[in-house]
Structures are given as C-alpha cells and as structure tokens.
Amino acid sequence: MASEEHSVAPPKMPRVGLFVTCLVDLFRPSIGFAAVKLLEDAGCSVVVPSAQTCCGQPAYNSGDRKDARGVARTVLRAFRGLDYVVAPSGSCAGMIREHYPKLFAGEPEEAEAEALASRTWELISFLADVMKVERVECHWPARATYHDSCSGLRELGIRQQPRQLLGSVEGLELVEMAEAEVCCGFGGTFCVKYPEISDSIVSKKAENIENSGAELLMAGDLGCLMNMAGKLQRRGSRVEVRHVAEVLAGQQEEPAIGEPAKQVAK
Amino acid sequence: MSSRKAILGAIRHSLGRQRGDGAEQAVEARLRTHDRNLVPQRGCLEGEALLSLFSSQAERVDATVERVATDAEVPEAVAEYLKRNNLPPRVRMAPHPDIQALPWAEKAPLLEVAEGRADPQDLVSVTPAFAAVAETGTLVLHSGPQTPTTLNFLPENHVVVVRASQVVGAYEEVWDRLRAANPAALPRTVNMITGPSRTGDIEQRLELGAHGPRRLHIVLIAEEGDS
Amino acid sequence: MQSTSHAFKQNAHRALHDPMLQKAMGHVRSGFIDKRVQAAARLPEFDQLRDQAKAIKDHTLAHLDHYLERYEAKVLEMGGKVHWCATAEEAREAVLSICRSLDARTVTKGKSMLSEEIALNEHLEANGIEPVETDLGEYIIQLRKEPPSHIIAPAVHVNKEQVEADFRRVHKNLPPERSLSEAAQLVDEARQVLRQRYLEADVGITGANFLIAETGTSVIVTNEGNGDLTQTLPKAHIVVASLEKVVPTLEDCATILRVLARSATGQEFSSYTTFSTGPRRPEDPDGPEEYHVILLDNGRSSMLGTEFQDMLRCIRCGACMNHCPVYHAVGGHSYGWVYPGPMGAVLTPSLIGVEEAGHLPNASTFCGRCEAVCPMRIPLPKMMRHWREREFEQHQAPAKARLAIEAWAFVAKRPRLYRWATSLLIGALGRAGRRRGRFRELPLAGGWTAHRDFPAPSGRSFQARWAEQQRRGRASR
Numbered sequence: 001m002a003s004e005e006h007s008v009a010p011p012k013m014p015r016v017g018l019f020v021t022c023l024v025d026l027f028r029p030s031i032g033f034a035a036v037k038l039l040e041d042a043g044c045s046v047v048v049p050s051a052q053t054c055c056g057q058p059a060y061n062s063g064d065r066k067d068a069r070g071v072a073r074t075v076l077r078a079f080r081g082l083d084y085v086v087a088p089s090g091s092c093a094g095m096i097r098e099h100y101p102k103l104f105a106g107e108p109e110e111a112e113a114e115a116l117a118s119r120t121w122e123l124i125s126f127l128a129d130v131m132k133v134e135r136v137e138c139h140w141p142a143r144a145t146y147h148d149s150c151s152g153l154r155e156l157g158i159r160q161q162p163r164q165l166l167g168s169v170e171g172l173e174l175v176e177m178a179e180a181e182v183c184c185g186f187g188g189t190f191c192v193k194y195p196e197i198s199d200s201i202v203s204k205k206a207e208n209i210e211n212s213g214a215e216l217l218m219a220g221d222l223g224c225l226m227n228m229a230g231k232l233q234r235r236g237s238r239v240e241v242r243h244v245a246e247v248l249a250g251q252q253e254e255p256a257i258g259e260p261a262k263q264v265a266k
Numbered sequence: 267m268s269s270r271k272a273i274l275g276a277i278r279h280s281l282g283r284q285r286g287d288g289a290e291q292a293v294e295a296r297l298r299t300h301d302r303n304l305v306p307q308r309g310c311l312e313g314e315a316l317l318s319l320f321s322s323q324a325e326r327v328d329a330t331v332e333r334v335a336t337d338a339e340v341p342e343a344v345a346e347y348l349k350r351n352n353l354p355p356r357v358r359m360a361p362h363p364d365i366q367a368l369p370w371a372e373k374a375p376l377l378e379v380a381e382g383r384a385d386p387q388d389l390v391s392v393t394p395a396f397a398a399v400a401e402t403g404t405l406v407l408h409s410g411p412q413t414p415t416t417l418n419f420l421p422e423n424h425v426v427v428v429r430a431s432q433v434v435g436a437y438e439e440v441w442d443r444l445r446a447a448n449p450a451a452l453p454r455t456v457n458m459i460t461g462p463s464r465t466g467d468i469e470q471r472l473e474l475g476a477h478g479p480r481r482l483h484i485v486l487i488a489e490e491g492d493s
Numbered sequence: 494m495q496s497t498s499h500a501f502k503q504n505a506h507r508a509l510h511d512p513m514l515q516k517a518m519g520h521v522r523s524g525f526i527d528k529r530v531q532a533a534a535r536l537p538e539f540d541q542l543r544d545q546a547k548a549i550k551d552h553t554l555a556h557l558d559h560y561l562e563r564y565e566a567k568v569l570e571m572g573g574k575v576h577w578c579a580t581a582e583e584a585r586e587a588v589l590s591i592c593r594s595l596d597a598r599t600v601t602k603g604k605s606m607l608s609e610e611i612a613l614n615e616h617l618e619a620n621g622i623e624p625v626e627t628d629l630g631e632y633i634i635q636l637r638k639e640p641p642s643h644i645i646a647p648a649v650h651v652n653k654e655q656v657e658a659d660f661r662r663v664h665k666n667l668p669p670e671r672s673l674s675e676a677a678q679l680v681d682e683a684r685q686v687l688r689q690r691y692l693e694a695d696v697g698i699t700g701a702n703f704l705i706a707e708t709g710t711s712v713i714v715t716n717e718g719n720g721d722l723t724q725t726l727p728k729a730h731i732v733v734a735s736l737e738k739v740v741p742t743l744e745d746c747a748t749i750l751r752v753l754a755r756s757a758t759g760q761e762f763s764s765y766t767t768f769s770t771g772p773r774r775p776e777d778p779d780g781p782e783e784y785h786v787i788l789l790d791n792g793r794s795s796m797l798g799t800e801f802q803d804m805l806r807c808i809r810c811g812a813c814m815n816h817c818p819v820y821h822a823v824g825g826h827s828y829g830w831v832y833p834g835p836m837g838a839v840l841t842p843s844l845i846g847v848e849e850a851g852h853l854p855n856a857s858t859f860c861g862r863c864e865a866v867c868p869m870r871i872p873l874p875k876m877m878r879h880w881r882e883r884e885f886e887q888h889q890a891p892a893k894a895r896l897a898i899e900a901w902a903f904v905a906k907r908p909r910l911y912r913w914a915t916s917l918l919i920g921a922l923g924r925a926g927r928r929r930g931r932f933r934e935l936p937l938a939g940g941w942t943a944h945r946d947f948p949a950p951s952g953r954s955f956q957a958r959w960a961e962q963q964r965r966g967r968a969s970r
Contacts, residue, residue, distance in 0.1 A: 020955050026919045029955035048959050051908040059902045063881030067902035150860035183818045187858025195940035200509050200822040230945030258948035260930035270577035273790045277558045280797035293559040297707045300742040303545045306538045383778045402762040414778040419721045437747040452708050454780050456768040463718040467630035468676040469653050470524030478718020
C-alpha cells in the first residue's frame with residue numbers, strides 16, 4: 001500500500017504544498033483552513049500555490065485524456081519545488097498518485113508526473129503516516145460515524161488513520177455504520193449522468209448512517225460529503241455532515257455542510 | 267478457410283506470434299514438468315493432524331464422518347448409519363474389490379447388497395474413494411469398471427469408504443497419485459466431492475440435496491495413530 | 494440473446510421501481526459478501542494464490558495458440574471431438590448438428606453462460622429440440638422465460654413466492670393442495686421433476702470452468718450435482734467452452750480452483766468439481782458414448798494484445814457484481830445482455846460493440862470494489878475507463894456531457910480564468926443560498942436536486958480568502 005513506499009523520515013519542517021481541490025476551494029473553504037491548521041500543528045510549513053485549479057479527474061474519468069493531461073499540467077507546474085503535496089481528498093490525491101504516471105506515460109512530463117505522484121499524499125494519511133501525528137488536541141462532544149470514501153480506501157489504503165486520529169478527539173464517540181466501505185453513489189460525473197441509480201445508492205447509505213445512531217457524519221472527500229449531506233437533508237435527517245479535517249481541527253463555529261451560517265452577514 | 271485455422275491465425279496475429287520465438291518450447295516444458303504452484307500450509311499436514319483436518323473440513327460442509335479401526339467394522343457402521351437415518355437396509359455398492367472384500371454377510375447379515383451402476387430407485391450407494399483431500403474435506407472418486415459414476419450422484423445417500431492411507435493434504439498430491447495410477451490418461455470422469463449436494467438458488471439460502479445426494483457419509487478406516 | 498444494453502437507463506429506471514426486484518437484491522447484498530471475507534480470512538495464502546492465479550492466466554493467454562493446439566490434440570487422443578467455432582452462429586449450428594446426428598429430442602443442460610451468449614436454447618427450440626435447464630436457478634428462469642440476472646446465481650432477482658407461483662403454473666400434474674411455502678419444498682419439487690428429465694434426455698450439454706491442455710480435460714464446478722447427472726446419463730456430452738478457458742496443467746487448475754469458490758460463494762470448495770476426459774471407456778459401466786467440445790471464439794481472439802486482454806483472465810466467479818453498488822441497485826437484467834455487473838460492463842462492449850453497450854462502462858462510480866475482490870486481479874475500472882476513452886475518441890459520448898467536460902477543462906487549464914469565472918459563479922450561488930445553506934432546486938443541476946439538496950457555497954473561494962489573509966498578515970485569522 002501507499003503508506004510503506006514513502007517511509008523515509010520527513011525533513012524537520014517540510015514545505016508542504018496544499019492542493020485545495022476545486023470542490024473545497026469553491027464550496028467549502030473551511031476544509032482548506034482546517035488542513036492548513038492540522039499541517040502547521042504537525043510542524044509543516046504550508047504554501048498554497050495560487051495557480052492550482054483541479055486535478056483533471058472529471059475529464060480523465062470521462063475518457064478525455066487530452067483535456068485531463070492539460071488540466072494535470074497546471075498541477076505539475078503549480079507544485080514544483082515542494083517537499084510534499086497534500087490534498088484534503090483521497091480522490092484527488094489518488095488521481096495524482098495513481099493515475100498521473102499513467103496519464104503522462106510516454107509524454108515529456110512522465111518523469112515529473114512520477115516524481116509528483118511519489119510526494120503527493122491525502123491529508124489524513126500524510127499526518128498519520130508521514131508526520132507520525134498520533135493525536136490532536138481538540139474537544140468535540142458528539143456521537144459520530146465515518147464513511148470510507150472509495151478512492152482513499154481502495155487506492156490509498158486509508159482506513160485506520162482517520163479512525164486513529166478521531167479516537168483522540170475528546171468527547172467524540174465513534175460508532176461504525178453498516179457497510180461503511182460501500183460507495184455513497186457520488187462517483188463524480190456519475191451522479192449527474194445516472195441520477196436515479198446514484199439516488200438509490202445514496203439512499204441506502206443514508207439509511208445506514210441514520211441506523212448507526214450517529215449525530216455527526218464524517219468522510220475525507222467533499223464530493224461524497226455533499227452527496228450524503230444533500231440526501232440526508234432531503235430526507236429531513238438531523239445528522240450533521242462535516243469533513244474529517246474540520247472535526248480534527250476543531251472548527252465547531254463553522255456550520256455543517258448544507259446548513260446556513262449562524263449570523264448571515266459577515 | 268476452416269474456423270480452426272481462422273481462429274488460430276487471429277490469435278497469432280493478436281499476439282504478434284513469430285516463428286522461433288520459443289513459445290512452443292515454453293508450453294512444452296510447462297506441460298511436461300507440471301510444476302506445483304503455492305500449496306497452502308494447511309495442505310501440508312501429516313499423521314493425525316491430517317486426518318483430523320480432513321474430518322473437520324468435511325463436517326464443515328455437512329458431510330458426516332465416522333472413524334472405524336478396521337475393515338471388519340465397516341459393514342456394521344454402514345448398517346447402523348442406515349438405521350439411524352431411517353433408511354431401508356439396502357445398498358447399491360461399487361463392484362470394487364476393496365468394497366467386495368469387506369465382511370458384509372458376516373457382520374451385517376440383514377443388509378441387502380446389490381452391485382453395479384446406480385438405478386434411479388437406489389436410495390443408498392456405497393463406494394470406495396481414490397483419495398481424500400484434507401485441505402477442504404474433499405473426496406476424489408473416478409469412473410472405471412469397478413466404480414460407476416452414477417453411484418456418486420443418483421442415490422439420495424452416498425456412503426464413501428476411505429482408508430487413512432488415501433488421505434492427502436492437498437489437491438496436488440491427488441494429481442501425482444492419479445498420474446501414477448493412470449499413466450496413459452486420466453479416467454473418463456474424476457469427481458471431487460465436497461459435502462452433499464446443495465443449492466442457494468432460492469433467496470441465497472442454503473438447502474441440501476438439490477440434485478445429487480442429500481447426505482454424504484464418510485467411513486474412515488484408521489486406527490488411532492494410523493495414517 | 495437480443496440486447497437491450499442501449500436502453501440501460503430505461504431498464505434501470507424500471508428496476509429501481511420494481512419492489513419485488515429490490516427485495517430480491519437485498520439477498521445479494523447479504524448473501525455473498527461476508528461469506529467471501531470469511532473464506533478468504535481462513536486461508537492465509539489467499540492473496541498470494543490470487544497473484545499466482547493471475548500469473549497462470551497471463552502466461553496461458555500469452556501462449557494461447559499453442560495451448561489450444563495441445564489441448565485439442567489431447568481431446569482427440571482420448572476419443573473426443575473438438576469443434577472450432579468463430580461465431581455464435583457456428584457454435585449453435587455445431588450443437589444442433591450433433592443433436593440431429595443422435596436424433597435427439599430433449600437435451601438436458603448444466604448452467605452455462607456461454608450457452609446464453611450464443612442463444613442456444615432458442616436455436617434448439619426453433620429446430621424442434623427441447624432444452625431442459627437443470628440448475629435450479631436456470632430452471633426457474635427458463636420457466637419464467639427470462640435471461641439470467643447473475644452469472645452464478647441466475648435467479649437471484651426472483652423471490653421465493655414467485656418461484657412457488659411458477660411451479661404451480663407449470664407443474665400441473667402435481668396435487669394443487671401441496672405446500673410450497675418453504676424453500677426446501679421448492680428444491681424437492683424441482684429435484685423430482687428434473688430427475689425424470691435427466692433419465693429421458695438424449696444429450697447433455699454443460700459449460701466448462703476450465704479446459705486443461707495437459708490432459709484434454711474439461712472441468713465443471715457446481716454445487717447441485719445437476720451438471721454431473723447432465724453429462725453422465727445421456728448418450729452424448731457436449732461441452733460449450735470459449736477459448737480463454739484453457740489452463741496448462743492440473744496443478745494450474747488447482748491453484749485457480751482455490752480462489753474460485755472462495756470468491757464466488759464464500760465456500761472453500763464447491764460441492765462438485767468434475768474433470769471429464771473423452772467419452773466413456775469401453776469397459777466403463779456408465780458415462781456418455783460421445784464427447785464433443787464446442788470451442789468458441791466469438792470476438793475473444795481480437796481482445797488479445799489490446800487493453801482488454803486482461804478481461805480474458807475472468808473465471809466468472811461473480812464477485813465483482815456481488816460487490817457492485819450499481820449492480821445491487823439495478824440488478825442484472827438492466828445491463829441488457831448476458832453478462833451483468835462490472836465484468837459485463839467491460840466484456841459486453843467487446844462482444845456486441847460499444848455502440849450498443851456504451852452505457853455499461855459509463856454506469857460505474859469507479860468505487861473500485863470490484864477490482865479489490867477480483868480473484869484474477871482484473872483492473873475492471875481501468876478497462877471501463879478505456880471504453881470511455883474509445884467512446885470519447887470516436888465521438889460517441891453524449892454531446893452535452895462532452896461539452897460540459899470540455900468547457901470545464903478549458904477553464905481549469907487557465908488558472909486566472911478559473912479564479913475569475915468561479916468567483917462569479919460561487920458568488921452568485923453563495924448569495925442565493927445563504928439563507929437556507931442549501932438549494933432544493935438549481936438550474937442545470939436537476940439530476941442532483943431531483944433527489945437531494947445541493948449544499949450552497951459560502952460565496953468566496955478558499956483561494957480568495959487565503960490570499961486576503963496572506964495580505965493582511967496571518968494574525969487576524
């Protein structure tokens with residue numbers, strides 16, 4: 001699995017480029033700030049290259065390799081000269097780690113893509129496996145459950161790391177839902193190409209979440225979170241939905257996904 | 267062009283096959299040496315551990331296993347088995363010397379014994395096994411003049427007599443024994459039987475006795491410490 | 494079989510609104526997954542065996558021409574016949590002519606997906622020969638005039654009550670007052686009815702899980718014993734097999750067998766694994782007098798040497814569909830042809846064309862569970878993506894989706910444009926969604942909002958806020 005390949009000790013204060021991901025950038029900036037806090041608390045120096053956009057996955061998974069490469073080049077360019085690249089998303093980190101080398105196979109940027117892949121990490125696994133973070137200092141009293149997003153789980157082997165760190169959150173009681181490792185039905189463009197099927201899958205997921213008795217749902221990918229939050233809210237559920245980084249960073253003042261801000265004008 | 271030629275030609279084209287590329291020799295060698303791949307640890311036991319793995323694995327898949335110490339105890343064990351299961355004292359047995367040599371008349375005088383291939387009316391068959399495999403509790407039987415295949419499938423109850431010396435750890439040992447016993451060719455049919463017939467085709471729930479035997483009873487001839 | 498793969502969306506819509514089907518699909522979710530996990534856990538070498546199984550098939554496919562020749566030579570030596578068939582039509586004809594040569598009126602059949610692929614039953618019926626399916630699941634769907642919906646559990650979409658109704662409808666000579674409410678009673682009745690059919694049949698047709706080049710042997714793996722009665726009792730045994738079924742040796746077969754049942758049903762070994770080599774020997778008291786192998790290509794040889802070659806490693810265990818959320822949601826019939834689920838999503842376009850089956854490789858979330866459980870380590874999502882690439886290259890992808898992707902890529906390739914355009918978009922969305930925090934309806938996002946709310950963005954991007962913070966100094970954060 002991913003975690004063993006890069007077990008070289010990190011530099012004292014590694015320079016980490018935060019790949020915010022387009023969804024977090026546009027829909028949920030608080031996840032980006034949570035990532036910055038967690039990385040800095042772990043002893044990293046964080047930079048956010050402003051020339052970043054998207055990892056190219058929508059094009060790649062739609063069969064459009066040319067455009068996928070075009071978008072991926074922006075990532076290659078934006079993240080040069082950093083010790084690590086970290087994304088608060090298993091899906092986008094998986095895209096760079098697992099798929100960029102294939103996407104650029106035989107292209108001039110092949111070596112650069114491989115180098116980028118080898119220093120790119122999903123946030124939580126980076127904290128646990130590279131920075132050896134074992135606990136966080138925060139208090140969040142809630143009964144919570146964690147959904148394993150597919151790419152993080154199956155491409156990057158992220159399973160224990162978030163549970164371990166969440167276990168150190170004071171007051172947080174972690175309960176496992178049934179079928180936590182089953183897809184939520186988001187699937188990127190899948191959810192708009194096959195909305196009915198996606199709905200059937202996310203409905204089962206919502207039932208499992210509700211049946212777990214949790215009042216807080218967490219996952220490591222905003223796409224999945226928006227999908228599950230949207231379904232739970234449509235069902236009238238009161239389960240709050242947040243990114244795992246937001247919980248680990250103790251961002252309680254932020255409204256949960258899909259909830260209005262407490263004071264409207266800021 | 268014949269389909270045979272067209273298909274082989276298409277395969278060679280797709281694979282970019284070239285004369286003298288060594289492919290044929292590689293195939294030749296693999297078939298000749300038929301090397302073993304990884305054999306699981308559990309297939310490498312010996313002695314009592316081997317026999318008890320065989321028994322426990324067979325029981326896990328709903329076979330019943332009865333251990334007897336000598337050949338002479340087999341007829342009684344079979345007669346008792348029929349009684350326990352409310353079956354009439356009548357069996358169809360394989361015309362195999364190992365089975366024929368058992369003291370049926372002496373030890374189970376009330377048992378009616380017929381020989382030959384199975385009739386649709388037969389309720390119980392008694393057959394020998396060629397081998398038994400501990401790793402999954404599997405019996406290996408094969409066709410031949412002394413071992414009709416119909417006995418393994420038509421009757422509702424199948425009693426198989428196995429000697430401790432026939433129990434091996436892994437499938438690979440069966441292949442070696444089969445090759446040694448049948449150097450020219452495999453028998454027409456080799457049956458690996460693991461528990462009685464079953465189906466999950468109705469709502470994925472297990473039911474025994476779909477088309478083959480409902481019950482599989484294994485009589486294992488092994489003295490304590492025998493293997 | 495006539496494909497309805499092009500109508501996948503409509504098929505899926507029907508399936509999603511079919512309460513009986515949805516109830517039945519619950520049995521797939523509960524029936525297979527835990528058992529597989531337990532079987533794998535009981536064998537510490539399971540993953541190593543998967544690697545070896547993959548290597549065996551890779552080696553065989555790379556030498557397929559030679560293995561097929563060796564296999565054929567051995568079958569002939571043992572007194573069997575091999576019928577090479579390039580197409581489904583040739584295969585149907587070959588079976589028919591064997592049946593005719595024996596004046597066959599009924600044939601019994603063991604479960605064979607290849608027989609579905611070549612639409613054998615319809616052909617035999619059209620020519621006055623009655624095919625009788627003997628696998629319980631196949632028998633049920635034959636009564637219902639339906640195709641299988643799963644490659645190892647063909648009637649998984651049918652509930653017990655439906656089977657009872659079918660049996661009462663068809664088994665008219667049995668007493669109407671009999672009880673059939675329990676699964677065991679249904680199994681018993683099928684056993685009785687089919688027992689007679691085995692004895693009457695002139696020909697028995699089975700598929701093959703493996704063909705062994707070393708010995709000229711065909712192998713079937715079953716649980717019911719129906720395949721054995723099918724191939725033992727009639728005069729002739731016809732094996733219908735596609736050419737990628739060949740493996741080199743008995744040892745290689747054993748290795749793959751160790752992963753097959755564990756992956757399929759979670760059994761350590763299926764009840765019956767049967768090796769058949771030629772017809773009965775002169776001294777044998779039973780067994781078929783003739784042994785024929787229909788060796789079918791039907792498009793497979795052209796998958797070799799392409800990005801789809803890995804698919805030919807498939808051993809038809811069904812693990813991919815047992816673990817597929819899309820399959821669970823829509824069932825096997827929605828896929829519209831013989832092979833459903835992830836393996837079908839890759840194989841079907843290869844066999845009937847991506848023009849007809851283009852939906853199938855698209856209807857996946859790429860969750861990757863299929864690849865994770867595949868005993869042969871077939872990279873199913875990767876191959877579905879290959880199909881999407883072909884569709885995109887050949888302009889078969891829907892124009893609207895294509896335009897959306899290209900527009901997004903155009904923006905995402907230009908960071909400044911991206912920042913400007915997205916700030917306008919989320920600014921507007923943020924203002925509109927501020928009060929409720931989410932939308933119940935959203936223009937151009939009807940696919941999403943028909944079923945779930947859409948979380949509103951807060952209105953300013955992370956990057957914009959970050960840049961502002963950097964300007965103001967980080968103290969104010």
